[in-house]
Amino acid sequence: MIKLYNSLSGKKEEFRPLEEGKVKMYACGITVSGDAHVGHAYQALIYDIVRKVFEKAGYDVTYARNYTDVDDKIIAKANQLGVPADRYAAEMIVKTNAIMRELEIDEPTIWLKATENIDGIIEFTKKLIEKGHAYATENGDVYFSVDSFPEYGKLSKRNLEDAIAGVRKETEKSKRNPLDFALWKSAKEGEISWSSPWGEGRPGWHIECSTMNFAAFGEQIDIHGGGRDLIFPHHENEIAQTEALTGKQFAKYWMHNGLIKVNGQKMSKSLGNTLNLRDLLDKFSPETIKLALLSTNYRGDINITDNLFSDAEKHMTDFYRVLQKAEAFGKVEPAEDIEEEFDRAMQDDFNTALALGNLFGYFKKARALLDKGDVEGARICEAIKRAYSMLGLFKKSPKEFLKKIEEKNSVEIPMEIMELVEKRAQFKKERNFAAADEIRNQIENMGYSVMDTKDGPVVSKK
DSSP states (O other), X not given: OOEEEETTTTEEEEOOOSSTTEEEEEEEEEEOSSXXXXXXXXXXXXXXXXXXXXXXXXXXXXXXXXXXXXXXHHHHHHHHHTSOHHHHHHHHHHHHHHHHHHTTOOOOSEEEEGGGGHHHHHHHHHHHHHTTSEEEOTTSOEEEOGGGOTTTTTTTTOOHHHHHHHSOSSOOTTOSSTTOEEEEEEOOTTOOOBOOTTOSEEEOHHHHHHHHHHHHHOSOEEEEEEEGGGIIIIIHHHHHHHHHHHSSOSEEEEEXXXXXXXXXXXXXXXXXXXXXXXXXXXXXOHHHHHHHHHTSOTTSOEEEOTTHHHHHHHHHHHHHHHHHHHXXXXXXXXXXXXXXXXXXXXXXXXXXXXXXXXXXXXXXXXXXXXXXXXXXXXXXXXXXXXXXXXXXXXXXXXXXXXXXXXXXXXXXXXXXXXXXXXXXHHHHHTTOHHHHHHHHHHHHHTTEEEEEETTEEEEEEO
């Protein structure tokens, strides 16, 4: 029996599928306006694990993720680079796919892209207008009428007055209500656009996910996931427009993972503390990154301190040394109870924090037994590898993992690289992040990576 916390009800519930034995699951993916960062990796990792928990429990899971490949940020970045927005987005999707594979996160069952669903978005919007839930303006924009959906706010638990207070002040004059949101945006000069009954334009963000869900699953799904920052307005708006159209509950369960903080501050480009996934992978192994990220319950925020990943690497090194010692016993049967205990933790709202907390005790016991020459230590190690592979851990041979750690710790950094690192640090101090990024790219092209910490930049060979 799998239990999960449902953001809609505000409590943990026993999972009961819409269709016996099947799970229809959708998670909001990445808006490809820039390089993938640790937040993107965390969200993809969490919902990949959720999918695997259901599969192990015997469910037939269809898991869809999307790429938002047209929006304001993508257009702005493409214009800055002087390239077409669709070409820029396509290139970024290829780049992002490659780095996610490097992190060893499995592909979803279905990949979806906003630009491949334009006809469906236009049709969805037309039907909302016909039902009186949306309206077109003179300049070719189309808005959803929040007043037409009395249940608006049921996910975020916001009343309308509080929600209005939170919307941006420069609200479009053509809106009937400040909370009304764009389903279709009229094209501005130089923007990517498509023909529609309301003129040249492009979809609003929220309508993209609803339409892509329709394309993958139809009117209803079991689970809709995403980061907690998407609850309002994105997921609230998805519910409103979808249920206004169908008259049915859109998603039975809403899951939201916590956010990433860096030394207690929200991770953001404006603060210059974004941790790019490329930088992390240049310094740490995929398994080390996963151990660090999964040590916190998925619903809580992760505070990335200066030592989070380096501490995780030390733990992984110690774990692999125990696994290496167990190899002397050859092939053994896994110990009982460990996998059952792991499954209980994962089926209770995907409690990776509990599962990883147990892991330290298992290895301590295994080490003590192996030191005494007791085969039970090897059986414990075999059970650990079997159970925790679901989290992407202990998939390497001990020899391979420990060799890479040894090689990494023996590298000397050339003086010319350190000079570039100091130059980059000065640019960051001056908040000239564009120049700092150029220096970082130069360092990477020379075969090294740099990662920022509270105590200063840390350099390693790629």
